[in-house]
Amino acid sequence: MDITTSEVPPQYDEFRKSLQAFIGAHCPPLEWKARTGIRVPEEEHDVALLRQWARAIHDAGYVFDRFADTPGDPYEQRVLEEELGATGIPYVVGNALVAGAIKMFGTPEQRSAHIGPMSRGEQIWTQLFSEPNAGSDLASLQTKGRLDGDEYIINGQKVWSTWAQWADHGYLLARTEPSPGPGGITALILDMKSPGIEIRPLREMTGTTDFNEVFFDDVRVPVANVIGAPGEGWKVASASLATERGGVGRNLSWETVVRLADLARTTSRRGTSLGDDGSVRQQIAAFAARSRIQDHLGKRVETRAENQAVTAWDAPLMKIWFSELNLEMLEYGLDLQGPRSIVAEGDEAAYDDGFLQDAFLYARAWTIAGGSNEVMRNLISERGLGLPREPRGDA
Numbered sequence: 001m002d003i004t005t006s007e008v009p010p011q012y013d014e015f016r017k018s019l020q021a022f023i024g025a026h027c028p029p030l031e032w033k034a035r036t037g038i039r040v041p042e043e044e045h046d047v048a049l050l051r052q053w054a055r056a057i058h059d060a061g062y063v064f065d066r067f068a069d070t071p072g073d074p075y076e077q078r079v080l081e082e083e084l085g086a087t088g089i090p091y092v093v094g095n096a097l098v099a100g101a102i103k104m105f106g107t108p109e110q111r112s113a114h115i116g117p118m119s120r121g122e123q124i125w126t127q128l129f130s131e132p133n134a135g136s137d138l139a140s141l142q143t144k145g146r147l148d149g150d151e152y153i154i155n156g157q158k159v160w161s162t163w164a165q166w167a168d169h170g171y172l173l174a175r176t177e178p179s180p181g182p183g184g185i186t187a188l189i190l191d192m193k194s195p196g197i198e199i200r201p202l203r204e205m206t207g208t209t210d211f212n213e214v215f216f217d218d219v220r221v222p223v224a225n226v227i228g229a230p231g232e233g234w235k236v237a238s239a240s241l242a243t244e245r246g247g248v249g250r251n252l253s254w255e256t257v258v259r260l261a262d263l264a265r266t267t268s269r270r271g272t273s274l275g276d277d278g279s280v281r282q283q284i285a286a287f288a289a290r291s292r293i294q295d296h297l298g299k300r301v302e303t304r305a306e307n308q309a310v311t312a313w314d315a316p317l318m319k320i321w322f323s324e325l326n327l328e329m330l331e332y333g334l335d336l337q338g339p340r341s342i343v344a345e346g347d348e349a350a351y352d353d354g355f356l357q358d359a360f361l362y363a364r365a366w367t368i369a370g371g372s373n374e375v376m377r378n379l380i381s382e383r384g385l386g387l388p389r390e391p392r393g394d395a
């Protein structure tokens with residue numbers, strides 16, 4: 001399929017300018033430092049500012065498709081994602097996937113109780129899917145919900161729960177039905193302040209605390225909080241994950257190409273600028289070419305989405321391309337810094353206050369998040385190329 005996603009036309013310049021003015025006036029003064037990736041603030045004060053930020057965006061009339069009943073102007077959506085993304089400040093707090101689940105499968109009561117408040121930053125959500133023994137093989141999850149009157153009693157453990165330490169609600173998958181595998185799973189809305197929930201933040205090698213372990217000990221959840229129907233959790237989760245497909249947005253790998261070029265220009269080795277070194281120039285140019293391909297893959301996914309022609313393997317292909325290019329570029333960024341690469345954020349000798357070091361430490365996360373690259377390759381080969389299914393353990 002040809003790419004028909006065009007550049008944002010000039011008549012959107014005014015929209016962009018007024019959005020930039022809005023950002024200039026309202027961008028929150030956070031203690032927290034904006035870093036690459038899906039990062040979570042350390043301080044409650046910053047979380048409060050991020051809620052206000054989401055509220056200000058909403059009140060100014062900037063509405064994202066993920067929270068709207070009907071899609072908005074596609075170019076305005078792109079400008080919004082580009083400009084707000086460029087601030088490095090989260091503009092949707094917590095996990096945005098849940099809006100898709102509630103929009104597609106929620107009751108009218110659930111929609112009115114959650115979609116607007118999410119959009120206004122009043123509700124922060126965390127996604128409670130992965131478990132210590134159920135990540136790639138999510139259908140084997142073991143957290144249980146036992147029916148007791150008009151409530152489920154939940155017991156089990158989740159891990160990798162991004163934003164859980166600040167979340168008001170959880171988008172929980174639990175096994176409530178007798179059938180094994182996907183058929184036994186139900187999606188539930190969980191009030192994170194319910195008795196019996198323990199949240200243990202995990203500090204990662206980046207130094208930040210983006211993930212948590214979440215434990216459930218006889219946590220009561222009303223049956224009215226089921227999203228869809230009991231036993232339909234797999235369908236709900238699959239559909240909501242598919243709403244978060246890669247599109248044109250910002251090409252994050254291009255920003256790294258620019259950083260590498262700046263680093264080469266401003267770094268000298270044995271009296272010669274790395275920008276004058278032929279092999280360095282060749283390597284950065286090769287990254288630039290691969291980044292352009294990524295841009296085109298993104299536009300291709302966007303075009304297919306506009307034509308309702310996205311296949312299950314379009315976004316995975318782009319995700320693999322981006323995450324592996326990103327990791328290679330950041331490894332190269334550290335190579336270029338030589339011995340200086342070991343000094344990180346906070347050290348006055350660190351280049352660009354250790355931005356590339358932090359991004360390097362985080363880069364592996366992109367190869368895992370949203371389904372590991374190995375699992376994505378299985379999906380491409382089986383569903384895209386029609387190769388035989390990989391052997392299953394019980395075969």
Ligand SMILES: Cc1cc2nc3c(=O)[nH]c(=O)nc-3n(C[C@H](O)[C@H](O)[C@H](O)COP(=O)(O)OP(=O)(O)OC[C@H]3O[C@@H](n4cnc5c(N)ncnc54)[C@H](O)[C@@H]3O)c2cc1C
Nearest residue numbers: 127128129130135136160161162365368369371372374375
């Ligand atoms: C940044 C980030 C944010 C996340 N946020 C959340 C969140 O908010 N909520 C949530 O529920 N989860 C979240 N996750 C978890 C994520 O969904 C899982 O990490 C992912 O599904 C992989 O599962 P796992 O970590 O258990 O690895 P495993 O499934 O144990 O995999 C371990 C290794 O084995 C490989 N492997 C597994 N199966 C196969 C196979 N069939 N063929 C070949 N190789 C295989 C994998 O590729 C990987 O290298 C997040 C992860 C990251 C990195």
